[in-house]
Amino acid sequence: MSAEHEDPLQTFIAESRELLLQMEEALLDMESRPNDPETINAIFRAAHTIKGSAGLFGLDHIVAFTHVAESVLDRVRNNEIALDPGLGALLLKAGDHLGQLIELLAAQASPGAAIQADGQALQARLESYLDAALAADAKQPSADKPATTADLAAVNNPHWHISLRFGPDVLRHGMDPVSILRYLATLGEIAALHCVTDAIPSLAEIDPEACYLGVELAFASDRTPDEINGAFEFIRDDCLIHVLPPGAPLDTYRRMIDTLDKDAGMQAILLALGSLGPEEIAALNHPGDAPAGAASMLGGEVAEPSVKENKSSESSLIRVDAGKLDQLINLVGELIIAGAGASMVARNSKLPALIEATTLVSRLVEDVRDSALTLRMVQIGATFNRFRRVVRDVAKEIGKDIALDIRGGDTELDKTVVEKIGDPLTHIVRNSMDHGIEPAEVRLARGKPATGQLRLNAFHESGSIVIEVSDDGGGLNKARILKKAIERGLIGESQALSDKEIFNLVFEPGFSTAEQVSKLSGRGVGMDVVKRNIMALRGTVDIESVEGVGTTVRIRLPLTLAIIDGFMVGVGNAAYVLPLDMVVECIELPALPASEQTAPDYLNLRGSVLPFVRLREQFEVSAPPPTRENVVVVQYAGQRAGLVVDRLMGEFQTVIKPLGKVFSQIRGIGGSTILGSGEVALILDIPGLVRQVTQQSQPAATGGTETCTSNT
Numbered sequence: 001m002s003a004e005h006e007d008p009l010q011t012f013i014a015e016s017r018e019l020l021l022q023m024e025e026a027l028l029d030m031e032s033r034p035n036d037p038e039t040i041n042a043i044f045r046a047a048h049t050i051k052g053s054a055g056l057f058g059l060d061h062i063v064a065f066t067h068v069a070e071s072v073l074d075r076v077r078n079n080e081i082a083l084d085p086g087l088g089a090l091l092l093k094a095g096d097h098l099g100q101l102i103e104l105l106a107a108q109a110s111p112g113a114a115i116q117a118d119g120q121a122l123q124a125r126l127e128s129y130l131d132a133a134l135a136a137d138a139k140q141p142s143a144d145k146p147a148t149t150a151d152l153a154a155v156n157n158p159h160w161h162i163s164l165r166f167g168p169d170v171l172r173h174g175m176d177p178v179s180i181l182r183y184l185a186t187l188g189e190i191a192a193l194h195c196v197t198d199a200i201p202s203l204a205e206i207d208p209e210a211c212y213l214g215v216e217l218a219f220a221s222d223r224t225p226d227e228i229n230g231a232f233e234f235i236r237d238d239c240l241i242h243v244l245p246p247g248a249p250l251d252t253y254r255r256m257i258d259t260l261d262k263d264a265g266m267q268a269i270l271l272a273l274g275s276l277g278p279e280e281i282a283a284l285n286h287p288g289d290a291p292a293g294a295a296s297m298l299g300g301e302v303a304e305p306s307v308k309e310n311k312s313s314e315s316s317l318i319r320v321d322a323g324k325l326d327q328l329i330n331l332v333g334e335l336i337i338a339g340a341g342a343s344m345v346a347r348n349s350k351l352p353a354l355i356e357a358t359t360l361v362s363r364l365v366e367d368v369r370d371s372a373l374t375l376r377m378v379q380i381g382a383t384f385n386r387f388r389r390v391v392r393d394v395a396k397e398i399g400k401d402i403a404l405d406i407r408g409g410d411t412e413l414d415k416t417v418v419e420k421i422g423d424p425l426t427h428i429v430r431n432s433m434d435h436g437i438e439p440a441e442v443r444l445a446r447g448k449p450a451t452g453q454l455r456l457n458a459f460h461e462s463g464s465i466v467i468e469v470s471d472d473g474g475g476l477n478k479a480r481i482l483k484k485a486i487e488r489g490l491i492g493e494s495q496a497l498s499d500k501e502i503f504n505l506v507f508e509p510g511f512s513t514a515e516q517v518s519k520l521s522g523r524g525v526g527m528d529v530v531k532r533n534i535m536a537l538r539g540t541v542d543i544e545s546v547e548g549v550g551t552t553v554r555i556r557l558p559l560t561l562a563i564i565d566g567f568m569v570g571v572g573n574a575a576y577v578l579p580l581d582m583v584v585e586c587i588e589l590p591a592l593p594a595s596e597q598t599a600p601d602y603l604n605l606r607g608s609v610l611p612f613v614r615l616r617e618q619f620e621v622s623a624p625p626p627t628r629e630n631v632v633v634v635q636y637a638g639q640r641a642g643l644v645v646d647r648l649m650g651e652f653q654t655v656i657k658p659l660g661k662v663f664s665q666i667r668g669i670g671g672s673t674i675l676g677s678g679e680v681a682l683i684l685d686i687p688g689l690v691r692q693v694t695q696q697s698q699p700a701a702t703g704g705t706e707t708c709t710s711n712t
Contacts, residue, residue, distance in 0.1 A: 009105075011319070012053050016102045019046040021386070023095050027088055028388045034083060043091070044073040045237070050098065052233040061111065062101050065119055068126045069094045081129055092389070094122050155253065158246050159191055160228065161275040162217040163256060165199075167238035168210040175235050177213060184231045188221025192273040198265070216266075218273040244275075254284055322415065325376055329562045332365075332372045333655035336563065339365045340653070340676030366653065373560055378418055380467070381409025384456045386422070387429055391454060394433050401440060401451045402433055408458035413465045414560040417537055421467070421557065424530040424541075428469045428553050429454065431527070436473035436551050446548065448472065462581055462635060464539075465559055470552040476545040478502050484511065503543035507531040537561070538670055540637065540687050556637060556687070566654035566673070568681065569632060570647035572621035575681040577654050577673055578643070582634045582686045586648055589629040601696070603642070605633070611693045612642030618668055618689075634686050641693040643684070656683060667692070 023046040026039050033039060051066035069091065075081040097119055104111055111119070162184075166177050184190065196214030200206070221228060225245060232241050242256045253276060257266045267284065270276040276284075339362050346358040384406045395402040437443075437452035444450055455470040478499065485491045485505045505511060509528040534541045539557035558564075558579075566577040590603065602611045612631055615621075631642040657672045670685035 009057060012057060013102055013106045014319070015053070016050050017099070019050055020095050020099050020102070021382070022046050024092065024389055025385050027092050027095070028392060030083055030088055031085065031392075037077075040073070040077050040083065044070065044077050047073055048236075052236075055230075055233070059105070061119075062098070062105075065094075065101070065123055066098065068123050068130070069098075072126050072129050075130065087129065090122070090125055094126065097122055155248060155250055155276060155280055157218075157275055157277075158220070159275075160188075160217075160219040160221060160246060161242075161244040161248075161253075161270070161273070162219050162228075163214075163240075163242040163244075163260065164217075164232075165196070165214040165240040165260070166211045166235070167240075168207075168212070170211045170235055170238050172209055173238060175238070177211065177215070180231065180235060181215070181217075184217075184219065184228075187223050187228060187231060188219055190217055191220050192218040194269050194273060196269075216269050216273060216275075218275055250280055250283060253280070257284070320375075325415075328372055329376065332369050333563055335365055336369060336653045336655050337674050337676065341678070342676070344676040369563055369653065373414075373563060376415045376560070376562075377412040378415050379409060380411050380413060380418060380458050380465075381406070383418055383422055383425070384409050384458070387425070387456060390426065390429060391433065394430055398434060399439070400433065400437060402437055402454055403451050405453060405455040406457075407455065411458040411460060411465060412559075413557065414562070416561055417465075417557055417559075420533065420537055421555070424533050424555070425456075425467070425469065427527070427530050429456075432469060432471040432473065432551065432553075436471040436475075438474050442474075460559075461556075464556045464581075464636075467555040467557070468552055469555075470550060472550040475547040475549055475551050476503055476506070476543070477547060481505055500542065500544075503545055506543065507541070538685075542637070562656060564654050564656065566652045566683070567632070568649040568652040569615075569630075569643070569645040570649055571615045571619065571645050572623045574619075574621075575649065575675065575679070576615070576645075577652060577681050577683045578632060578634065579654075579683075579686060580651060582636055584633040584635050584640065587631050587633065589631050589644055603631070605642075610640060610642050611696070612644055613689060613693045613696075614644040616644070616646075634690065636687045636690045639690050639694050641690045643689065654683065 023043050026042045026046070029039050030036070030043075047066055047070040051063055051070055054062040054066065072081065072087075072091075076083045076087075081087070097115075100115055101111060101119075104115070164177075164180075170177065181190065181193075194216045196216060197212070199212040199214065201212070206212075219228075225243070229243055232239070232243075235241075240259075242259075244252055244256065253270065257270075260266055267276070267281050271278070271281055339358070343358045343362055346354040349355075388404055388406075391402055391404040432454055433452075437454065438446070438448075440450040443452065453472045455468070457468040457470070459466055481502055482491070482497075482505075485508075486493055488508075488511070490505060490508055490511075491497065507527050507530070511527070531541055534555055534557070537557055538561070539555060541553065541555045543551065543553050545551040565580040567580045567583045568575055568577050570576075587605070601613070602609050604610070610631075610633065616625060626646050629644050629646060630648050631644055632648070633640060633642050635641075652675075654673045657674065659666070659669065659671060663669070668685050668689050669682050670688070671683040673681050673683055675681050
């Protein structure tokens with residue numbers, strides 16, 4: 001592939017992937033709405049666009065396969081073929097095959113013999129629908145109303161009639177109507193032409209970038225209908241096009257006139273072009289009379305052309321390479337660090353004008369940061385919608401009836417997080433379907449509906465995004481989990497665990513309670529990888545389950561992996577950063593009463609027990625503590641904890657820098673950042689610290705509340 005075609009080809013690949021996803025979603029919609037014309041048109045447009053774009057690059061194997069699928073969809077669109085479940089499943093497989101061809105194109109590889117054989121088999125099955133439709137057409141013509149002899153009579157003219165109404169956005173999209181006519185002239189001869197200017201507004205209202213023209217042509221050519229229709233590939237979505245072949249039925253002219261004509265001017269145009277004679281015009285006005293000299297009937301050899309009408313809406317979206325966005329975020333991060341350094345210099349200089357200027361720059365940098373991060377935020381709904389196909393196929397494979405309920409699809413999070421959460425979600429969904437939801441006969445015996453319910457939900461909570469995968473299946477068996485854990489030596493026989501700790505045992509490597517291995521799961525491989533991948537995104541995963549009722553797997557992830565608002569604290573000579581959205585409040589640590597010898601690790605916060613951890617002890621700071629210490633109250637996943645620090649240093653825009661592999665396992669640390677002075681500050685792992693504090697304080701929280709030191 002030459003260099004000048006490389007970028008357009010990548011655009012074609014990216015757009016084809018999106019179109020195939022849209023096509024798959026529409027086909028899945030058809031299972032619940034089998035006769036929705038808008039959905040059928042969406043499927044047809046996706047196939048048509050892929051075929052037309054593939055033709056630009058000479059990808060004949062993609063064009064040939066897509067053309068057959070498009071022809072079937074066109075028959076479905078015209079109500080000549082019913083889109084039953086069998087055809088829907090076949091079209092889904094056709095979409096999968098197209099996806100394989102696109103991925104091979106992206107990898108610069110050619111289809112192997114096996115893929116070619118699969119494509120030929122699918123193409124033959126699609127063509128069988130076309131053959132069946134043609135046979136049905138030969139036996140019984142389809143029409144909305146009884147056709148008269150005049151309607152079915154072939155018009156006595158030897159040329160094609162082509163009607164074009166250019167859309168207002170044709171010029172904006174880089175298409176020249178004159179170039180379309182020039183190309184058409186290479187396929188035959190334009191015998192007569194009439195320019196339609198009725199849509200042109202007054203000079204005061206005209207938009208110089210809009211197109212208001214229409215054209216009626218008498219066209220002589222011996223080319224095939226596909227070749228002539230191919231002249232309009234690039235404007236089909238923006239224009240209203242009628243292509244009537246020589247000898248077309250008079251009724252097709254009548255329908256075209258009904259679509260276009262507002263004041264009977266079309267009849268005069270058709271007469272002037274020679275497309276219709278006086279007898280045909282008379283027959284149009286008096287349907288009961290057959291036109292003289294037009295006795296031949298149209299048989300099955302000439303097909304009635306279809307009207308291609310698509311209203312385009314001006315798009316406000318542009319495609320930007322993800323690498324460029326990443327580079328922008330990195331540059332914004334460096335700008336934040338440089339801005340923090342400039343602000344520190346300004347404060348040290350104590351020059352009011354310089355301080356005011358750096359404050360303004362900092363505010364603008366913060367606005368730029370927010371805008372840049374918004375560019376990478378995408379809705380999770382596209383990821384959720386992909387599971388409609390997964391649920392459909394897996395349910396059929398395992399013989400269960402399962403319905404998928406998607407909620408919160410408009411919840412936004414960082415594109416990088418969306419890309420990396422797909423695989424963990426897939427494993428959780430498949431596990432829920434295979435292990436969680438019972439077979440229909442078991443569900444009926446338990447008084448449940450035969451159809452199992454699987455729900456995907458997403459929402460924001462305390463600066464994080466929460467993704468839930470819930471099912472109404474049998475739930476987790478705690479006794480079986482404990483027995484398996486004891487057999488594997490993960491816990492002792494006398495060890496007492498909370499429900500949450502028991503359920504989290506399923507994330508241990510190789511752990512599985514399945515009685516038998518299935519095609520989907522049961523080997524104990526996967527849930528540990530799920531947890532590891534989620535933790536790599538600075539997230540957490542927990543399980544809630546009620547036996548006989550269902551299970552919910554809850555994933556919490558940060559909204560972004562790049563830049564956050566932070567709250568800086570000091571412990572000893574070091575500075576630490578907390579995510580600001582997890583900070584609830586700051587209070588002063590009460591002094592220890594003289595009667596108490598040891599300080600408790602919890603305090604009374606307005607009537608509730610607040611466990612805390614001293615960061616001095618956590619990070620083994622040897623310097624003596626200050627006279628007054630502060631407690632930063634943080635919250636994560638509905639649980640609160642306190643962090644005792646030496647100093648409160650205020651808000652700080654934080655550019656997250658990942659830790660190296662050597663430091664990745666340090667407890668309580670989630671990353672690092674660079675201060676304006678050039679020093680490194682560590683970012684605290686609030687989820688990990690909250691879990692650590694709450695687990696350590698459980699005995700105190702349950703049995704020692706009467707000794708809490710009052711804070712208010």
